[in-house]
Every structure is written in C-alpha cells, then in structure tokens.
Amino acid sequence: MSRSAPFPTSAPFPTSGAAAPVAVAARATELSKVYGQGETRVVALDAVSVEFRRAEFTAIMGPSGSGKSTLMHCMAGLDSLSSGSARIGDVELASLNDRELTRLRRGRVGFVFQAFNLLPTLNAIENITLPMDIAGRRPDQAWLDQIVATMGLSARLTHRPSQLSGGQQQRVAVARALASQPEIIFADEPTGNLDSRSGAELLGFLQESVPALRQTVVMVTHDPVAASYADRVIFLADGRIVDELRGPSADAVLDRMKAFDSKGRTN
Numbered sequence: 001m002s003r004s005a006p007f008p009t010s011a012p013f014p015t016s017g018a019a020a021p022v023a024v025a026a027r028a029t030e031l032s033k034v035y036g037q038g039e040t041r042v043v044a045l046d047a048v049s050v051e052f053r054r055a056e057f058t059a060i061m062g063p064s065g066s067g068k069s070t071l072m073h074c075m076a077g078l079d080s081l082s083s084g085s086a087r088i089g090d091v092e093l094a095s096l097n098d099r100e101l102t103r104l105r106r107g108r109v110g111f112v113f114q115a116f117n118l119l120p121t122l123n124a125i126e127n128i129t130l131p132m133d134i135a136g137r138r139p140d141q142a143w144l145d146q147i148v149a150t151m152g153l154s155a156r157l158t159h160r161p162s163q164l165s166g167g168q169q170q171r172v173a174v175a176r177a178l179a180s181q182p183e184i185i186f187a188d189e190p191t192g193n194l195d196s197r198s199g200a201e202l203l204g205f206l207q208e209s210v211p212a213l214r215q216t217v218v219m220v221t222h223d224p225v226a227a228s229y230a231d232r233v234i235f236l237a238d239g240r241i242v243d244e245l246r247g248p249s250a251d252a253v254l255d256r257m258k259a260f261d262s263k264g265r266t267n
C-alpha cells in the first residue's frame with residue numbers, strides 16, 4: 001500500500017543515523033503491578049522489562065487481560081507500580097509526587113485514547129492546544145499549522161466535537177497529542193472507533209510522525225493490521241512479555257497470535 005508522507009521529508013533531525021547512539025524514550029525494568037489482595041489478587045504485570053527507543057513505533061499486543069493497558073498506564077504515570085521501575089527519559093516516575101507527575105504528563109507525554117476525550121464545549125483548535133494552555137506553554141504556531149494542515153483539519157478548527165465525524169474527532173485527538181512535541185505518545189486502541197479507511201489514515205499519520213519528527217509512539221491494539229504499521233510488536237501474555245516481532249506484517253502478527261492461542265489451549 002502506498003501512503004503519501006504527511007510531513008515534509010526534510011525533517012528537523014536526521015531520520016536515520018547508523019552512528020547515532022540509540023536513545024531510549026521510556027524504559028520499564030522489572031516492572032510489576034499487582035491489583036487487590038487475597039482471593040482477589042491479580043498480577044497484572046510480572047517483572048516486565050522493556051525499552052521504547054526514541055523515534056520507534058511499538059505496538060503492544062496480547063489477549064484480553066494480558067496486561068497491555070496496565071503496562072501503558074504504568075509507563076505513562078497514570079497508575080502506580082507495585083515494584084520495579086518505570087522511566088520517561090531519565091526520570092524515574094516513582095520519584096515524583098503527584099504534582100510533578102502531572103507536570104511530566106502534560107509536558108513530555110502525549111495520549112490518544114479510543115474515546116477521543118475531547119472537551120465538548122471547546123472547538124477543535126481549542127482542544128488541540130488545551131494541554132499547552134493548561135501547562136502555560138505557547139504553541140509553536142508554524143508547527144501547529146503544519147499538524148492541522150496535514151491532518152486535514154484546517155476547515156474544521158472552529159467546529160465543536162459534536163459537529164465532527166468520528167474520524168475527524170480522532171484526528172483532533174492525535175493533533176493534540178502531537179502538538180506539544182512530546183517525548184513519547186501512548187495510544188490505546190486509537191482506531192477502535194473508526195471505520196477502516198479513517199483508521200488506516202490515522203495509523204499512516206502516526207507512522208510517518210516517527211521518522212519525520214523523531215516521535216516515539218507506543219500503541220496498544222488488538223488488530224494485527226494496525227500493529228503492522230509499527231516498527232516492532234511486543235506480545236504480552238499473563239503479564240509477561242513473551243515475544244517480539246520486528247518489521248511486522250499483519251500476517252506474521254496473526255500467525256504469532258494464533259500460536260499463542262493454540263499454546264494456551266494445549267497447556
């Protein structure tokens with residue numbers, strides 16, 4: 001499938017650098033998360049260690065209940081850890097108090113959720129710049145213009161969410177995540193509510209942002225086709241990382257998932 005690049009090819013950073021050191025945008029080390037206790041105790045994450053490299057697009061897959069959302073929430077500072085470590089850049093999340101965590105999330109992390117989480121009373125551009133407004137940061141106008149244009153939202157900026165289609169609303173949500181140029185974007189089933197064409201457009205946009213902007217993207221998905229847009233896929237089962245695939249095709253992802261399913265049935 002050929003997709004046109006939404007970003008200029010003259011990226012502000014080198015798009016590949018054999019000699020460039022590998023920078024890690026986020027890292028989990030022996031991360032465990034336990035919910036409840038006694039009979040209701042659930043080990044959602046069991047000593048997970050994983051790196052998310054800068055300018056890499058990672059998909060997280062695995063059966064329902066395998067810990068995908070928990071991993072993302074712990075990495076994004078939305079949930080506390082039971083043990084181990086989660087870092088964004090060099091910052092150990094457990095060392096931050098609530099205020100510092102909030103500041104880190106606002107300044108350094110972008111989110112795209114399945115529910116678009118747009119404020120109904122704000123129009124599109126107000127929603128896009130809201131996190132920066134809250135953080136007291138002035139948006140880079142040229143950058144904002146570029147995102148808005150490439151997302152095809154120029155004619156929709158004064159529309160409120162209720163006046164936009166689902167695909168348009170999700171593009172506003174992605175524009176909002178990209179606008180502050182966060183170190184890492186966490187996306188939870190970002191195409192879950194979209195038709196396949198809107199979903200493909202959105203994934204193409206996220207994919208292009210990786211080399212063009214050196215954006216780091218981590219996406220939870222159930223969909224092998226969505227996962228195939230990523231540079232690598234990690235597979236979770238029972239709170240552990242059980243496999244990883246680089247340069248995934250949808251078929252390869254599907255085969256891997258089928259293999260887990262059949263193991264699950266025979267074990």
Ligand SMILES: Nc1ncnc2c1ncn2[C@@H]1O[C@H](COP(=O)(O)OP(=O)(O)OP(=O)(O)O)[C@@H](O)[C@H]1O
Nearest residue numbers: 035036042044062063064065066067068069070071
């Ligand atoms: N707040 C919570 N309280 C108790 N248990 C929880 C909580 N959140 C998650 N869990 C449990 O932790 C485990 C992992 O859940 P998680 O939502 O991370 O899985 P998932 O892979 O994202 O699932 P799905 O694909 O269905 O969204 C599950 O057994 C779940 O029931």
